[in-house]
Amino acid sequence: xxxxxxxRGLCKTFGAxxxxxxxxxxxxxxxxxxxxxxxxxxxxxxxxxxxxxxRPDAGTILFDGTDxxxxxxxxxxxxxxxxxYQVARLFPDSTVHDNVALAVQACSRWARSVGRxxxxxxxxxxPVAALLERVELAHRSRIPAxxxxxxxxxxxxxxxxxxxxxxxxxxxxPLAGMGVEESQATVALLDRLRRDAAILLVEHDxxxxxxxxxxxxxxxxxxxxxxxxxxxVRRNPEVQRAYxxxxxxxxxx
Amino acid sequence: MSAAFVLAQLLNGLQLGxxxxxxxxxxxxxxxxxGLVNLAHGSFYMxxxxxxxxxxxxxxxxxxxxAGGVGAAIILGIAVESALLxxxxxxxxxxxxxxxxxxxxxxxxxxxxxWGSGGLSMQPPAVLASEIQLLPGxxxxxxxxxxxxxxxxxxxxxxxxxxxxxxGMLIRAGARDHAMVSALGVNIKLVYSLVFGLGAMLAGLAGxxxxxxxxxxxxxxxxxxxxxxxxxxxxGIGSVKGSFxxxxxxxxxxxxxxxxxxxLLGGFLAPTxxxxxxxxxxxxxxxxxxxxxxxxxxxxxxxxxx
Amino acid sequence: MIPRRLVVIxxxxxxxxxxxxxxxxYYTGLATKIMIFGLAALGLDALVGIxxxxxxxxxxxxxxxxxxxxxxxxxxxxxxxxxxxTAIAVAALFGAVIGSLSLRTRGAAFIMITLAFAQMLxxxxxxxxxxxxxxxxxxxxxxxxxGHSLGRAVDFHYVVLLLLAGALALTDFLARTPFGRxxxxxxxxxxxxxxxxxxPTIYQLACFIFGAAVTGLAGAxxxxxxxxxxxxxxxxxxxxxxxxxxxxxxxxxxxxxxxGAAVLIVLEEVLAEVTDHWMMILGPVLIxxxxxxxxxxxxxxxxxxxxxxx
Numbered sequence: 001x002x003x004x005x006x007x008r009g010l011c012k013t014f015g016a017x018x019x020x021x022x023x024x025x026x027x028x029x030x031x032x033x034x035x036x037x038x039x040x041x042x043x044x045x046x047x048x049x050x051x052x053x054x055r056p057d058a059g060t061i062l063f064d065g066t067d068x069x070x071x072x073x074x075x076x077x078x079x080x081x082x083x084x085y086q087v088a089r090l091f092p093d094s095t096v097h098d099n100v101a102l103a104v105q106a107c108s109r110w111a112r113s114v115g116r117x118x119x120x121x122x123x124x125x126x127p128v129a130a131l132l133e134r135v136e137l138a139h140r141s142r143i144p145a146x147x148x149x150x151x152x153x154x155x156x157x158x159x160x161x162x163x164x165x166x167x168x169x170x171x172x173x174p175l176a177g178m179g180v181e182e183s184q185a186t187v188a189l190l191d192r193l194r195r196d197a198a199i200l201l202v203e204h205d206x207x208x209x210x211x212x213x214x215x216x217x218x219x220x221x222x223x224x225x226x227x228x229x230x231x232x233v234r235r236n237p238e239v240q241r242a243y244x245x246x247x248x249x250x251x252x253x
Numbered sequence: 254m255s256a257a258f259v260l261a262q263l264l265n266g267l268q269l270g271x272x273x274x275x276x277x278x279x280x281x282x283x284x285x286x287x288g289l290v291n292l293a294h295g296s297f298y299m300x301x302x303x304x305x306x307x308x309x310x311x312x313x314x315x316x317x318x319x320a321g322g323v324g325a326a327i328i329l330g331i332a333v334e335s336a337l338l339x340x341x342x343x344x345x346x347x348x349x350x351x352x353x354x355x356x357x358x359x360x361x362x363x364x365x366x367x368w369g370s371g372g373l374s375m376q377p378p379a380v381l382a383s384e385i386q387l388l389p390g391x392x393x394x395x396x397x398x399x400x401x402x403x404x405x406x407x408x409x410x411x412x413x414x415x416x417x418x419x420x421g422m423l424i425r426a427g428a429r430d431h432a433m434v435s436a437l438g439v440n441i442k443l444v445y446s447l448v449f450g451l452g453a454m455l456a457g458l459a460g461x462x463x464x465x466x467x468x469x470x471x472x473x474x475x476x477x478x479x480x481x482x483x484x485x486x487x488x489g490i491g492s493v494k495g496s497f498x499x500x501x502x503x504x505x506x507x508x509x510x511x512x513x514x515x516x517l518l519g520g521f522l523a524p525t526x527x528x529x530x531x532x533x534x535x536x537x538x539x540x541x542x543x544x545x546x547x548x549x550x551x552x553x554x555x556x557x558x559x
Numbered sequence: 560m561i562p563r564r565l566v567v568i569x570x571x572x573x574x575x576x577x578x579x580x581x582x583x584x585y586y587t588g589l590a591t592k593i594m595i596f597g598l599a600a601l602g603l604d605a606l607v608g609i610x611x612x613x614x615x616x617x618x619x620x621x622x623x624x625x626x627x628x629x630x631x632x633x634x635x636x637x638x639x640x641x642x643x644x645t646a647i648a649v650a651a652l653f654g655a656v657i658g659s660l661s662l663r664t665r666g667a668a669f670i671m672i673t674l675a676f677a678q679m680l681x682x683x684x685x686x687x688x689x690x691x692x693x694x695x696x697x698x699x700x701x702x703x704x705x706g707h708s709l710g711r712a713v714d715f716h717y718v719v720l721l722l723l724a725g726a727l728a729l730t731d732f733l734a735r736t737p738f739g740r741x742x743x744x745x746x747x748x749x750x751x752x753x754x755x756x757x758x759p760t761i762y763q764l765a766c767f768i769f770g771a772a773v774t775g776l777a778g779a780x781x782x783x784x785x786x787x788x789x790x791x792x793x794x795x796x797x798x799x800x801x802x803x804x805x806x807x808x809x810x811x812x813x814x815x816x817x818x819g820a821a822v823l824i825v826l827e828e829v830l831a832e833v834t835d836h837w838m839m840i841l842g843p844v845l846i847x848x849x850x851x852x853x854x855x856x857x858x859x860x861x862x863x864x865x866x867x868x869x
Binding site: 351352 | 607613615660661663664666667668670671672674675676678679682683686687688689795799802803806810836837838839841842843844845846849850
């Protein structure tokens with residue numbers, strides 16, 4: 001069976017800085033693939049290229065067998081790729097409900113119908129409420145997204161990413177800024193999500209990564225140092241050395 | 254159509270292009286470093302020309318007029334930057350556009366109040382008042398050649414400043430990539446004043462140099478500002494090199510368009526139609542050039558895809 | 560309770576409707592001019608306030624509307640039901656062309672390009688004999704409406720009032736539809752909307768065309784008011800004036816455009832009485848409003864007691 005996402009030889013440089021150097025990565029359907037690495041390893045840039053926000057200098061991205069390397073972001077979204085951002089990117093002036101409504105509307109058939117009455121937005125209420133319920137934000141639906149707490153923004157990001165019923169979720173540090181309980185609830189949610197979608201997870205919370213990941217890759221200085229199932233990667237001496245050298249943290253053994 | 258005529262038009266285009274570059278270089282650097290859309294940039298051009306024309310009328314010296322006009326533009330530029338525009342760098346483009354639009358209204362009306370609405374005239378310096386014989390059968394005003402000479406000199410000096418000095422390289426890097434500005438690691442307010450003063454100086458210089466070959470009047474700043482915008486967009490915002498290439502392209506396209514379009518249209522249109530349509534068609538040449546470039550390279554000739 | 564916004568809008572229209580009942584023709588004409596510029600600025604506010612596209616060339620569509628009315632007038636057609644929809648359609652068509660070229664860029668380049676295209680049209684109008692060169696085109700008389708003459712200032716005033724109310728209601732309605740909300744989302748965070756699956760350019764272009772069409776109608780009306788289509792209607796000064804009206808009224812408020820037009824036009828009239836050099840006062844006033852003004856008159860009127868604007 002072909003992989004859901006297949007990245008071959010992805011390269012991106014900013015000026016003199018090679019952020020991604022010939023990155024290869026494969027994500028299978030319905031698996032959680034964790035991407036870890038020290039700060040500045042190029043993880044966010046990598047996700048941005050998969051989502052279509054940044055154009056790679058070289059390499060190809062295959063999604064479900066189709067070459068999407070040159071597609072704009074919105075076309076990829078229609079194919080079933082959704083992403084959340086490291087720094088929550090919401091619509092701060094709109095309410096939590098309206099933020100999700102925008103996301104739901106993006107993939108509904110009448111998104112483009114100009115003539116639809118304002119009352120028609122009511123049709124969105126049900127799916128929006130369900131999504132907010134899923135990330136445990138229903139009680140905050142009427143306040144502007146701009147005044148949400150940090151962890152809540154993450155949840156809203158997640159709800160918006162889920163709105164399109166994506167086949168591949170690109171999540172950039174979904175747990176950052178969450179308290180212990182929130183964090184556990186989100187890990188449980190991601191665990192359940194595996195049934196509907198594959199997830200490429202960038203996360204610094206090592207415990208969560210090892211709890212969730214089916215496979216993992218380590219990115220250091222823009223290169224994939226190791227790739228495989230978590231126990232194997234954990235034992236990789238190069239990975240251990242890289243972690244000691246750059247961040248001082250050791251993945252727990 | 255003779256070779257001499259073509260050469261004369263090429264020289265005219267070069268001269269217009271170099272003057273446009275003087276304005277565009279400042280504008281593109283100011284946008285690159287400070288993120289400021291400055292509609293009032295043409296005002297420095299106008300003030301330079303008015304002060305110079307006045308000084309020349311009083312003293313009769315072109316050199317004095319040149320120094321005075323450029324000096325006035327620099328002083329005005331730095332004053333406006335530090336007093337009014339600095340709080341705008343962090344604001345959106347809309348606020349910047351409106352404040353600098355307010356400045357245009359003020360400067361134009363103040364100029365009208367001080368100098369009247371009739372406009373002034375300037376003469377080239379006596380040594381350059383004559384025509385010289387470039388080729389047999391091609392007399393060309395020596396002052397126009399001098400304008401191009403000054404323009405070329407500025408291009409060389411500016412490229413030395415931006416390419417060979419530390420501060421210049423930092424400015425250029427900052428203009429191409431706004432995130433670099435915070436990494437400049439020098440007194441940032443000083444850099445702002447320096448860049449704005451430099452921009453105002455170049456605009457003022459262009460105003461003084463152009464003074465003797467056009468009417469010095471209120472509104473001259475905006476006429477050239479809009480052409481300058483075309484140059485800046487065409488070259489790629491933030492790129493001085495791009496502005497240079499685009500300025501020459503726009504200058505040549507405009508001059509050649511005005512000279513040759515009537516002849517071209519005359520090939521298949523009646524003479525009366527040509528005289529009716531040609532001026533309108535000629536004034537659209539540079540905008541069509543801009544539209545075509547946008548279709549091909551939206552980020553401009555040497556601009557970054559942002 | 561009726562929302563405060565609707566109360567304010569109701570009051571504005573009540574005042575505008577009352578002007579001809581109590582004022583001389585001069586004041587009626589002034590109020591009509593305010594409504595026409597308010598309508599023109601409404602089209603721009605749809606672009607700037609909802610779509611987040613700062614156009615400094617919106618006078619292009621104002622002028623196009625005016626020239627359509629002028630050309631019809633010259634050829635003897637004066638039925639508003641023909642002239643006005645045509646003005647809207649032609650402005651929309653130009654909006655589609657200029658918009659799709661300008662929207663290849665964003666931000667500062669967009670500002671400069673819209674200005675440049677408007678100026679190109681200005682040069683064409685000012686040098687093409689068919690468009691009257693710098694003299695413009697005179698209209699023999701005002702358009703009629705379904706055969707009824709609008710020659711009396713009062714009749715024209717009320718027709719403009721109705722058109723303004725209709726355009727405001729339509730814009731307001733569209734802003735609340737899924738389409739309008741998507742455009743508003745793109746203003747707030749364009750890359751995010753792309754990642755959600757929206758094609759930002761298509762939505763922005765639709766918004767641009769809509770704004771052009773509204774301002775095109777205003778252009779046809781202004782030519783009827785002054786019986787004249789002039790290159791001035793296309794000039795960058797007019798573009799600047801429209802932007803000033805939008806910000807005076809309150810960006811994104813839509814109805815604020817009428818208030819902004821009222822303030823600017825009355826201020827012009829008053830200052831022009833005092834001095835020929837009234838722009839020397841207007842310039843600094845404008846700068847002060849931008850630097851210290853908050854969100855314009857609409858923001859001021861809708862301010863809650865705690866000071867937060869709704």
